[in-house]
Amino acid sequence: MSLLNVEGLSKFYDGETKVLNDINFEIKSGEFVSVIGPSGAGKSTLLRCINRLVDINEGKVLFDGLDVASMKKKELRKLRTNIGMIFQHYNLVPRLTVIENVLHGRFGYKSTLQGVLGMFTEKEKEQAFHLLEKLGIAEHAYKRCDQLSGGQQQRVGICRALIQEPKLILCDEPIASLDPNSSKVIMDYLQSISSEMGITCIVNLHQVEVAKEYASRIIGLRKGEVVFDGASQFLYNEQIENIYGIESRELITV
Numbered sequence: 253m254s255l256l257n258v259e260g261l262s263k264f265y266d267g268e269t270k271v272l273n274d275i276n277f278e279i280k281s282g283e284f285v286s287v288i289g290p291s292g293a294g295k296s297t298l299l300r301c302i303n304r305l306v307d308i309n310e311g312k313v314l315f316d317g318l319d320v321a322s323m324k325k326k327e328l329r330k331l332r333t334n335i336g337m338i339f340q341h342y343n344l345v346p347r348l349t350v351i352e353n354v355l356h357g358r359f360g361y362k363s364t365l366q367g368v369l370g371m372f373t374e375k376e377k378e379q380a381f382h383l384l385e386k387l388g389i390a391e392h393a394y395k396r397c398d399q400l401s402g403g404q405q406q407r408v409g410i411c412r413a414l415i416q417e418p419k420l421i422l423c424d425e426p427i428a429s430l431d432p433n434s435s436k437v438i439m440d441y442l443q444s445i446s447s448e449m450g451i452t453c454i455v456n457l458h459q460v461e462v463a464k465e466y467a468s469r470i471i472g473l474r475k476g477e478v479v480f481d482g483a484s485q486f487l488y489n490e491q492i493e494n495i496y497g498i499e500s501r502e503l504i505t506v
């Protein structure tokens with residue numbers, strides 16, 4: 253079943269230059285898709301349109317059949333509970349503990365007062381701890397987040413997204429700040445989230461070889477347009493050159 257439909261999506265920030273131009277694709281529940289493309293191609297903007305962090309200028313984004321562009325405050329809150337987000341720089345609150353940061357993922361289910369007062373149920377705390385165990389960082393639960401390595405902080409970010417019980421996780425360059433070993437750990441976790449938990453993942457990546465290794469499907473963006481959309485095994489050098497431009501041959505290591 254299709255979870256996400258993007259139909260004729262265009263986005264411009266300044267009213268003139270199209271950052272995204274007539275984007276069309278459909279993503280089925282449980283898919284693991286990577287979006288690749290050169291810097292400035294519009295990868296982050298695309299993710300931001302899907303969870304309406306930015307407004308959509310033309311076309312449609314349908315999440316679970318619902319039109320994201322026309323959502324009002326309450327519907328948007330529900331949408332963002334259904335969509336977890338993982339960022340390059342983790343976006344954690346550094347002075348708070350690991351477990352507090354994870355519990356922030358439950359904010360979408362709380363009233364403002366409950367959220368501000370940090371009123372979480374025992375079940376939610378157990379759930380947070382269980383997720384930290386699953387991601388191998390339970391021993392750090394009561395440390396401040398800023399005492400953790402980048403890779404560990406990203407695992408906290410994943411736990412915070414998972415505790416939302418999302419249908420979709422959007423990852424905006426989740427390994428761009430990490431060394432190769434930590435990157436592998438994070439990508440392995442993201443893959444198991446998709447294959448074992450059935451959560452749909454869309455992952456923006458700069459590394460073509462990582463996208464090919466992990467994603468079953470790749471969407472290639474160039475100058476705001478989809479220039480490739482297909483199974484990763486069909487992303488040959490020719491397609492990579494088309495996405496990155498002929499001048500980027502050094503990127504091709506596959």
Ligand SMILES: Nc1ncnc2c1ncn2[C@@H]1O[C@H](COP(=O)(O)OP(=O)(O)OP(=O)(O)O)[C@@H](O)[C@H]1O
Nearest residue numbers: 265266271289290291292293294295296297298458
């Ligand atoms: N808030 C904004 N206001 C104006 N222009 C923006 C804004 N955000 C992004 N842009 C522009 O939109 C274009 C696409 O940016 P975007 O960040 O989506 O690309 P990207 O493919 O994710 O790039 P990168 O890989 O470098 O993160 C760029 O030209 C960028 O300068």
